[in-house]
Amino acid sequence: MSAFIAKILETQFINHHVKRFAVEKPPGYTFIPGQATEIAINLPEWKDQFRPFTFTGLNRWDYLEFLIKIYPERKGVTAMLGKLQAGAELILNNPFGAIEYKGPGVFIAGGSGITPFVAIFRDLFQKGDIKNCRLIYSTRTADEIILHDELKKMLNNDYFNLITREQVIGFLSKRIDRNYLIEHVVDFSQHFYVCGPENFVKQISTLLLDLGANANSLVAEW
């Protein structure tokens, strides 16, 4: 596996927990929307600690973008990433497959599990191919929703939010359950893409298969 050293070009918090990184793109570095790479921080005490993160930008951009949920309390790599600014260096490995787009269908994301879908939707949108894709996006709070306006712009009426830990006007406050899926999916013979915390992915995948989704048409990760 090759490793590339790349400078952070820009950072900003896009909500309380999620930090956006624009990162130098190593020459010739390409990825498929939905793919991730292992990243370490190029500092003596951190350079052996690699963690996986998903590309959220497009190949044709001249920089890489990552949207990273920072866990300050874990004192791990993301806590350190939370402190880094432009000019600091990261070590990137080669891209590896995580979620791969196989055709239009229903995308179901929990929390920061939205990141591979961001790359896929941006790619489809700029090609004019996003129709017949539907997103069901669940977060604990409204504040945790990543790129709400951009997702709404790309998906229009095929974008559905649920929040599970608070009541906010304009948002449905509930968990994704069997009835919700029956109502919002209707056709279980299409492709499904599920990404989020492990329990979320297990529960949603089980519900989908139980409702008639085909195991070969289900892409589930994380």
Ligand SMILES: Cc1cc2nc3c(=O)[nH]c(=O)nc-3n(C[C@H](O)[C@H](O)[C@H](O)COP(=O)(O)OP(=O)(O)OC[C@H]3O[C@@H](n4cnc5c(N)ncnc54)[C@H](O)[C@@H]3O)c2cc1C
């Ligand atoms: C393919 C893939 C793609 C991913 N893409 C993204 C992405 O685009 N954006 C993103 O934000 N995340 C993404 N993730 C998740 C991301 O990799 C993790 O959030 C990250 O590895 C956490 O690293 P860390 O060093 O901060 O914490 P960890 O290594 O998870 O934890 C450090 C220490 O904290 C403690 N700890 C661990 N879990 C908990 C817990 N739940 N509660 C309390 N203490 C705990 C343990 O002692 C652990 O050793 C992706 C994961 C995968 C598998």
